Amino acid sequence: MIMPIASATELTRLKGVGPKMAERFARLGIDSVEQLLFHLPLRYEDRTRVTPLGALRAGMHAVIQGEVQLSEIKFARRRMLLVRLSDRTGFITLRFFHFNARQQENLARGNRVRAYGEVRRGSGGLEMVHPEFSVIETDAAPVAETGLTPVYPTTEGLHQLTLRNALQQALALLRTDRLSLxxxxxxxxxxxxxxxxxxxxxxxxxxxxxxxxxxxxxxxxxxxxxxxxxxxxxxxxxxxxxxxxxxxxHQARPLSIRSELGDRFLRALPFALTAAQQRVVAEIETDLGQAVPMQRLVQGDVGSGKTVVAALAALAAVASGCQAAIMAPTEILAEQHYHNFAAWLAPLGIEVAWLSGKAKQGERRAAGEALASGQAAVAVGTHALFQEAIQFRDLALVIIDEQHRFGVHQRLALREKGRRDDDVLPHQLIMTATPIPRTLSMAVYADLDCSVIDELPPGRQPVETVVLPDSRRDDVVERVHRACQQGNQVYWVCTLIEESEALQCQAAEETARLLQAALPDVRVGLVHGRLKAPDKEAIMARFKAGELDLLVATTVIEVGVDVPNAGLMIIENAERLGLAQLHQLRGRVGRGGQASVCVLMYHGALSANARERLAVMRNSNDGFEIARKDMELRGPGEVLGTRQTGLLQLKIADLQRDEALMPKVxxxxxxxxxxxxxxxxxxxxxxxxxxxxxxxx
Incomplete structure (x- = not known):
């Protein structure tokens, strides 16, 4: 009776896999024979038929067979071995830049050789560069392989032949039940x-x-x-x-949203919460009332009111004598959260601390002291919040905005700020304005409870989107002029033309200068990433107060800017941006009661992909539909960001292709x-x- 090999069989049990080769397998995450079996092919090659040399065409992948007529080493820009192979129908050159004496011997004149590779057009006719090859007997059958040949993901120093040889041995063990899965x-x-x-x-x-x-x-x-x-x-x-x-x-401190502070906050708001906001607040309230840490994701389209919901959750912590921290991935988004929270909470007698990487050392020290003493009940900031020097007196709630732009350790580092000696952890509320298709959410956020704010505030109208070539720039400038004369305010967004932020800002400055020259009666402001924070805030404040008619900006206004009177947005070079960013930018207009327009201006001939992206924007205002299309065009990795999808470690599944399986999963x-x-x-x-x-x- 054949006894099964125990699980976690060492790779070195396989012929041809020594300790050094095992290290190379380990780079692919393969440490045992069992794991090797789950290293699946990327694609397959049909090597079951030999193609006559006379039938070859450039671009084909083919198995060929013939006799070596000439084998010589040539010295041109680099040393190479050239082998002329012939059959009765034609000839081809095999070219090798890396070869040893044994290979040269196998490719000697008179030997019969079978090879596989891509056919290319060379200076002397058709050729193959570094094909796989083997010496065959004179009377070998003209059949290359009995089945399709797999091609595997590999790493440096680990060749396809080595992988196939190891897998054939592993499959033989599996087939004969000497390895049990x-x-x-x-x-x-x-x-x-x-x-x-x-x-x-x-x-x-x-x-x-x-x-x-x-x-x-x-x-x-x-x-x-x-x-x-x-x-x-x-x-x-x-x-x-x-x-x-x-x-x-783990344990967490139960908190209650229903408090005098929460009621005072709601009464002071100039609007009532939408039904969707009320539903999500109720879900958060249920979570916070538990003695285990909340882990809830709140998804909401641009302008749906996630920040108000977050403020209510923060007040639950404050009302219980604890602290809350709000972390955002960018300075401008963190600044907007800070201004909102400070404006809402200061009238309630609550101090809000501000922590950012750009803050002066004295400001950071003062904010840190206020948090450590408990004087500040709420902290808002960027990644500066989880620096070692920052300590909280009693952090009970962590709110993270656009969490997919943070690394795992950053999120955990902030949570650890609230860990108490009795192993009580803070609650976590995670927000995103990047709508994620439901099936993708099932796979990526299976460790979180999900809430969706799927309703916009009353009075919000869909933004009309127009796509125009920049050859009609003069018409667009005239449209801007009319809008300003009618009392509307306008954004003109200069997208990234060069990788350099400095060059991007120069482009925005030049655009502002040209627009001011063309529209002398229009008050023009300029905002970009290289402005000092106080200057940027002053210009944004003037625009919000109606003291500027036209704001020329880089994509720093993608998030965190709320000017209800802005009814027109121009986005230059819109074809360079992804759907998610275009949707975020467009969300800066249409925040008042008036009809609003977004003009997507493109340069030159559009690629098929760019044309499709701009068509999606023209035809839809639905963030979830746009996200679904974005994932279809770019894939989950781009939609979620590499930090997020890089941790998925899927071996063969594809979240986009296989979404129909997710409900069953x-x-x-x-x-x-x-x-x-x-x-x-x-x-x-x-x-x-x-x-x-x-x-x-």
Missing amino acids: PELLPAGLLAADELPDLKQALLFVHQPPPETDLDELLEARHPVMQRLILEDLLAHVLSLRQLRQRSRT VSLSDQLLKQYPGAVQPLIQRWVGQAVRYGSV
């Missing part, structure tokens, strides 16, 4: 969806037979891929939910946690391994 999904699920078991799926995906529909396999529509993708997504959702469960083993994760808890950790270990997870506790 337990089936962790319920048998009923596999049968109901007609999915193969794990062993069948792995054998097939590594060694698909020649008749396999490659498109179906590569587009992940094949049942074996669906089976593996389901398990990959499931492992990641379970890992996040496990973090969620772990976080609920969430349902299955519930089933496993309740009925098969013993399968949870092995699944996570199989697919996620020891990767540091977002939100780790």
Whole structure:
């Protein structure tokens, strides 16, 4: 009887994998034979047929076979080995820049060689550069491989041939049951969806037979891929939910939103909360009343009123004698939060401390002392909030805006500021104005409770969006003039033309000068990232007060600027921006009761992608629809930011392609946690391994 090899089989058990080679495998996150089996192909090559040399065309990937007629070393700009291969139909040159004596011997004149590579057009006809090759017998059959050849993700020093050789050995162990991979999904699920078991799926995906529909396999529509993708997504959702469960083993101080401070705050507001805001406040209230830390994400489109909801949550902490901290990723967004919170809370007798990287040392010291003593009940700032020197007297609530722009350790560092000796942690409220499609949210935020403010305040009208070439710039300038004469205020946004901030600011300065010259009766202001904070604030204050008609700005106004009288926005070089940023910028107008317009001005001929982006903006004001389209065009990595998606560690699943599976994955994760808890950790270990997870506790 063949005894199964124990799990976590060392890679060095495989022929050709010594300690040094094992180190290279480790760079791919592969430390055992079992993990190697889950290193799946990127694509496949059809090497089942030999193409006659006379039938080759540039751009083809092909298997060729012929006799070496000439083999010589040439010295041009670099040393190279040139090999002329011929069959009865034609000839081709094989070119090698890196070669050793053994390879040169194998490619000697008279030898028969089989090679695979990309056909290119060279100076002397068709050629292949560094093809894979082998010496064959004279009477070898004209068939290259019996199945499709997998191509794997690799790393420096680890070649495809080494990977394939190691995997063939691992698959042989799996096929003969000398290596055991337990089936962790319920048998009923596999049968109901007609999915193969794990062993069948792995054998097939590594060694698909020649008749396999490659498109179906590569587009992940094949049942074996669906089976593996389901398990990959499931492992990641379970890992996040496990973090969620772990976080609920900590304690937190129960807080109540219903307080005299909260009531006074609401009575002082010049507007009533929308039904969506009231619903989200109720969800936060329920969380804060628990003795476990709240972990809630609030999504809301531009102008939906997330900041007011955050202020109510902060007042719950203050009313309980504790402190709250609000962290934003940029200076301008943090400044806007500070001004809002200070204006709202000062009349209630609450001191708000301001902490930013640009603040002077004395200002930071004073703010730190106010927080340490408890004199300041609320802190607003950038990453400066979690610096070691900053200590809170009793931090009970952490509010993070646009959290995907922070690293994991930054978010945790701020939370640790509120950890008490009895292991009581602060509540966390996370906000984003970047709407995220629901299915993507299921995968990325499975460790958070999610709330959505899906209603704009009364009176807000959709912004009409117009797309124009910059050849019509004079017409646009005239439109700006008419708007200013009618008492409206206008933004003119200069987007990034060069990578240098200095050059971008110069472009904005030149634009302001030209507009002022063209419109002498219009009061023009200029704001960009290189202005000192007091100067920037003074200009923004003048614009908000109606003392300026036209504000020329860089994209620093993307967030945090609220001027209800602004009814027209011009965005130059709009084709250079992504949908999310265009939507954020457009959200600066239409904040009053009047009809508003956003003009997207583009330069030169548009690419197909840019044309589609601008069409989406013209046709939709729905942030969630725009986010869905943004993910379709750019992918989840760009929408969420690399910090976020880099921590997902998905092996084969694609959040965009496989979104239809997410409801089933969430349902299955519930089933496993309740009925098969013993399968949870092995699944996570199989697919996620020891990767540091977002939100780790």
